[in-house]
Amino acid sequence: QVQLVESGGGAVQSGGSLRLSCAASGFMFSAYSMAWYRQVPGKQRELVAHIASGGTTYYVGAVKGRFTISRDNAKNTVDLQMNDLKSEDTAVYYCNVLRGTTDHWGVGTQVTVFS
Secondary structure, X not given: OOEEEEEOOEEEEOOOOEEEEEEEEOOOHHHOOEEEEEEOOOOOOEEEEEEOOOOOEEEOOOOOOOEEEXXXXXXXXXXXXXXXXXXXXXXXXXXXXXXXXXXXXXXXXXXXXXX
């Protein structure tokens, strides 16, 4: 059974940093691409960053240069280092894996950026 457990959220001042971590289990982690999404109330969940099984990364334009996604296949974890945080980064952040046609999600972790 796939499990994704996020941690590391919190409240931080604008310009600060946070590191999110996602612990994965129940599937062959190293074989799958992983992603971080975020969602604010009333809006669709949006892709933030993606890392392929081979390590290739993708970032949405709004976070490029500020966020870094990384994975540790030995520990089955995927992290999101977030620097220079802005108020518009405030959201619930979700870890995601797509296996076949099924999306799996964690419960999310809240990130709040205040000025």
